[in-house]
Amino acid sequence: MRTLLLALLAAALILPGATYASQADTLVWGRGGDSVSLDLAQATDGESIKAGIQVLENLVIFGKNSMDVEPQLAESWSVSEDGLTWTFKLRKGVTFHDGEPFNAQAVYDSFARVIDDKHPLHGYGKWRYLSLSLKPVKSINVVDEYTIQLVTEKPFAPLLNNLALWLCPILSPKAMYEYKDQIGQHPVGTGPFTFVKWVKDDQIVFERNEDYWGEKAKVNKIVLKSIPEPSARLMALQSGAVDIADDLDPDSIKLVEKNANLAMIKRPSVNVGYLALNTEKPYLKDPKVRIGLSHAIDKNAIIQAIFQGMAIPAKNPFAPSIWSYNDSIQPYEYDPAKAKKMLKEAGFDFSRELELWAMPVSRAYMPDPVKTAELIQAYLASVGVKAKIVRMDWGAYLKKTSNGEHDLCMLGWLGGNADPDNFLYGLLSADTAKTPGASNVSLWKNQEFTELCKKAQTVFDKQERTEYYMKAQVIAHNEAPWIPLAHTTIVRCYNKRLNNVPLRPNGLNSFQMVSKN
Amino acid sequence: MTLGYISRRLFHLVLIMFGVSVLVFLMLRMIPGDPAQLLLGEFANPEELESLRAQLGLNQSLLTQYWIYLRNIIQGDLGNSLRSNAPVAGEIWVRLIATLELSLAAMFIATVVGVAAGVLSAVKQRSFLDYASMFLALVGVSMPIFWLGLMLIYLFSVKYPILPMMGRITLGLEVPEMTGLMVVDSLLAGNGQAFLSAVKHLLLPSFTLATIPMAIVARITRSSMLEVMSKDYVRTARAKGMAESVVVLRHALRNAFLPVVTVLGLNLGLLLGGAVLTETIFSWPGLGRYVVDSLAGRDYAAVQGCILVFAALMAAINLAVDLMYVFLDPRLRVDE
Numbered sequence: 012m013r014t015l016l017l018a019l020l021a022a023a024l025i026l027p028g029a030t031y032a033s034q035a036d037t038l039v040w041g042r043g044g045d046s047v048s049l050d051l052a053q054a055t056d057g058e059s060i061k062a063g064i065q066v067l068e069n070l071v072i073f074g075k076n077s078m079d080v081e082p083q084l085a086e087s088w089s090v091s092e093d094g095l096t097w098t099f100k101l102r103k104g105v106t107f108h109d110g111e112p113f114n115a116q117a118v119y120d121s122f123a124r125v126i127d128d129k130h131p132l133h134g135y136g137k138w139r140y141l142s143l144s145l146k147p148v149k150s151i152n153v154v155d156e157y158t159i160q161l162v163t164e165k166p167f168a169p170l171l172n173n174l175a176l177w178l179c180p181i182l183s184p185k186a187m188y189e190y191k192d193q194i195g196q197h198p199v200g201t202g203p204f205t206f207v208k209w210v211k212d213d214q215i216v217f218e219r220n221e222d223y224w225g226e227k228a229k230v231n232k233i234v235l236k237s238i239p240e241p242s243a244r245l246m247a248l249q250s251g252a253v254d255i256a257d258d259l260d261p262d263s264i265k266l267v268e269k270n271a272n273l274a275m276i277k278r279p280s281v282n283v284g285y286l287a288l289n290t291e292k293p294y295l296k297d298p299k300v301r302i303g304l305s306h307a308i309d310k311n312a313i314i315q316a317i318f319q320g321m322a323i324p325a326k327n328p329f330a331p332s333i334w335s336y337n338d339s340i341q342p343y344e345y346d347p348a349k350a351k352k353m354l355k356e357a358g359f360d361f362s363r364e365l366e367l368w369a370m371p372v373s374r375a376y377m378p379d380p381v382k383t384a385e386l387i388q389a390y391l392a393s394v395g396v397k398a399k400i401v402r403m404d405w406g407a408y409l410k411k412t413s414n415g416e417h418d419l420c421m422l423g424w425l426g427g428n429a430d431p432d433n434f435l436y437g438l439l440s441a442d443t444a445k446t447p448g449a450s451n452v453s454l455w456k457n458q459e460f461t462e463l464c465k466k467a468q469t470v471f472d473k474q475e476r477t478e479y480y481m482k483a484q485v486i487a488h489n490e491a492p493w494i495p496l497a498h499t500t501i502v503r504c505y506n507k508r509l510n511n512v513p514l515r516p517n518g519l520n521s522f523q524m525v526s527k528n
Numbered sequence: 529m530t531l532g533y534i535s536r537r538l539f540h541l542v543l544i545m546f547g548v549s550v551l552v553f554l555m556l557r558m559i560p561g562d563p564a565q566l567l568l569g570e571f572a573n574p575e576e577l578e579s580l581r582a583q584l585g586l587n588q589s590l591l592t593q594y595w596i597y598l599r600n601i602i603q604g605d606l607g608n609s610l611r612s613n614a615p616v617a618g619e620i621w622v623r624l625i626a627t628l629e630l631s632l633a634a635m636f637i638a639t640v641v642g643v644a645a646g647v648l649s650a651v652k653q654r655s656f657l658d659y660a661s662m663f664l665a666l667v668g669v670s671m672p673i674f675w676l677g678l679m680l681i682y683l684f685s686v687k688y689p690i691l692p693m694m695g696r697i698t699l700g701l702e703v704p705e706m707t708g709l710m711v712v713d714s715l716l717a718g719n720g721q722a723f724l725s726a727v728k729h730l731l732l733p734s735f736t737l738a739t740i741p742m743a744i745v746a747r748i749t750r751s752s753m754l755e756v757m758s759k760d761y762v763r764t765a766r767a768k769g770m771a772e773s774v775v776v777l778r779h780a781l782r783n784a785f786l787p788v789v790t791v792l793g794l795n796l797g798l799l800l801g802g803a804v805l806t807e808t809i810f811s812w813p814g815l816g817r818y819v820v821d822s823l824a825g826r827d828y829a830a831v832q833g834c835i836l837v838f839a840a841l842m843a844a845i846n847l848a849v850d851l852m853y854v855f856l857d858p859r860l861r862v863d864e
Binding site: 193238 | 562813
């Protein structure tokens with residue numbers, strides 16, 4: 012037995028030529044974890060979404076490297092005069108991976124299963140984030156084979172961005188009826204890649220769709236490999252075992268930068284990490300106090316220390332990569348003396364100890380929440396404000412912050428549908444500041460701000476919407492319900508064998524056009 | 529040693545499983561954190577939370593939830609994962625097989641190397657060999673697995689790329705699935721290339737995983753051997769003029785093996801429970817990672833299923849170890 016083992020060991024060591032680099036026609040993509048469900052109407056996690064969008068398509072989609080909406084399975088669309096009826100003309104000659112034709116009925120089934128509880132497929136799914144997807148839609152009409160209408164209750168301009176989001180994919184009705192509640196394990200769409208197999212926690216394999224309606228994918232296969240340990244992921248990239256490695260830490264990124272075989276794209280993302288100040292607490296009610304606190308925190312130092320430079324300081328509730336960003340706003344600069352002075356003038360009680368709630372999990376927008384909280388605590392201490400760091404379980408954290416139990420709490424937003432509405436109305440309006448379950452965790456209720464956001468929802472002219480959002484951002488700045496901290500930079504690290512690697516500001520891309528030397 | 533003994537033990541197993549099911553069910557629900565809240569994260573709104581809770585059956589009373597759960601287990605249904613909606617039994621099975629392959633390979637290495645080192649040390653007590661192997665065993669027990677795994681990957685996959693660093697078989701190599709164990713399946717299929725690939729994929733992770741049990745086995749074997757070697761029957765065997773190798777291997781080792789078997793059984797149980805660190809470093813799709821992920825996501829169904837499977841495995845291994853004692857030591861044969 013021992014000799015057998017030794018012989019095997021020897022064989023493994025002697026055998027030449029095995030470098031374990033990935034094959035030429037296969038794109039191997041290393042990432043931190045496995046997907047959960049590839050039916051994207053039911054997906055909530057990034058790993059499911061980045062895999063699912065290789066297989067499934069929407070009516071409309073964001074640009075390859077931007078967040079502007081472009082046609083995908085819909086060729087064109089129009090909105091009625093009253094702003095209630097959206098008519099989509101569908102692409103002809105498209106087939107699903109199972110050979111079924113793509114038409115208005117398929118769109119109907121894919122959408123109605125989510126919002127119509129009488130639809131036979133409704134019970135087979137757990138539909139997530141409806142307000143980011145189809146909740147504004149009241150009814151769906153099949154006009155003819157290639158025309159479909161969505162009717163909303165009230166005019167709702169951000170709907171187009173919702174449809175471009177991963178949450179509204181079109182799947183083959185035949186497959187949905189066949190797989191029922193297991194459709195997420197066997198996705199059948201129209202995308203440039205077809206689903207082949209899924210070995211849980213190990214790999215998902217996609218193959219080129221030879222009947223794709225558009226330009227066919229360049230690589231034959233995509234293998235998504237789960238490599239949970241970040242240093243192992245880096246080594247897999249260095250050794251050529253994977254072609255792309257996601258979510259590397261800043262130290263690894265520096266090593267990638269120095270490696271002649273590897274390349275990377277950096278892009279400002281659409282996320283925001285912020286410190287929300289609970290405006291319902293009497294001692295934080297005065298905007299002057301909140302602005303004073305804003306002057307106390309050195310965002311640039313936090314970005315250097317925590318984000319290792321991979322972020323830009325935030326001054327508005329959303330990132331500059333999203334349209335209608337108000338760049339004329341002057342950020343509250345780091346100035347402890349000014350901070351102290353403002354707090355004194357506002358009559359702030361320095362003997363009070365504030366509760367500073369630190370997130371228990373790290374997120375793209377907040378890579379090390381506890382260290383960040385410690386820094387913020389030190390900055391506050393330097394202007395004489397005492398703060399105690401409070402930690403708890405993530406589920407409890409979300410629940411309690413949405414009840415307004417905190418003084419200061421850290422949170423963020425990954426970007427949603429990349430419409431300004433999603434940040435401003437969703438996170439700062441009076442409508443979303445109602446406890447329990449407030450998503451506006453600063454509980455800031457400003458009527459003028461809320462009216463501007465609501466008006467912008469019902470207007471379809473981007474120029475006009477931009478004006479409303481510009482104004483709203485000024486109000487948010489002057490009232491300072493948040494101390495916006497940072498928008499992270501997203502990075503894609505890959506092997507130079509790859510060409511045409513895309514990177515959308517939300518990090519979600521189809522790899523259809525990627526080729527490999 | 530009769531069927532009666534085994535069936536009594538199996539009956540105990542059922543009782544244990546019932547107790548475990550109640551305990552896990554209650555404990556999971558006592559940890560703070562609502563699965564629906566964790567699924568929807570920071571983007572949740574109250575209506576969506578409520579409707580998701582209803583869909584997941586979390587708004588029913590605990591008793592009703594337990595009753596549904598128990599009824600399903602009796603029918604062999606471990607339920608569907610709260611996160612992926614896939615049947616938990618299937619999710620566990622594929623990972624259990626992967627874990628089994630890794631653990632068996634690790635136990636094989638640990639046993640062969642550990643026992644050999646222990647026997648040698650005992651026979652050549654206080655020699656250089658003895659000190660060297662016991663020093664290595666000490667290093668082995670204290671080695672941080674995480675560091676060792678990463679160093680092995682760096683050495684053998686990046687610096688001198690002779691061994692694969694992740695997965696169970698080379699991408700693109702396919703073997704028809706029969707047992708689910710890649711090494712066995714590739715042998716059964718008569719595919720030499722796949723077999724070699726599967727073995728190579730096993731080498732680094734199983735060696736990493738074997739380090740600690742190997743060291744423990746070496747130390748236990750040594751002390752147990754030393755004790756046995758001073759027994760009268762060993763002296764008698766020597767006095768009969770038997771070859772030293774026969775004395776050591778047949779007379780001493782077999783009698784010294786009882787404590788070693790216990791340690792091996794315990795370790796196998798622990799390894800089957802999932803070697804989270806090793807699985808994480810080597811991207812091995814095993815059960816350990818699954819349990820940790822499921823627990824973090826409060827996937828009640830998945831965690832309950834895994835714990836039940838662990839309990840059953842642990843009980844089965846204990847039974848096997850007890851039976852093995854009887855085989856090794858005739859004095860323990862149970863009178864019925």
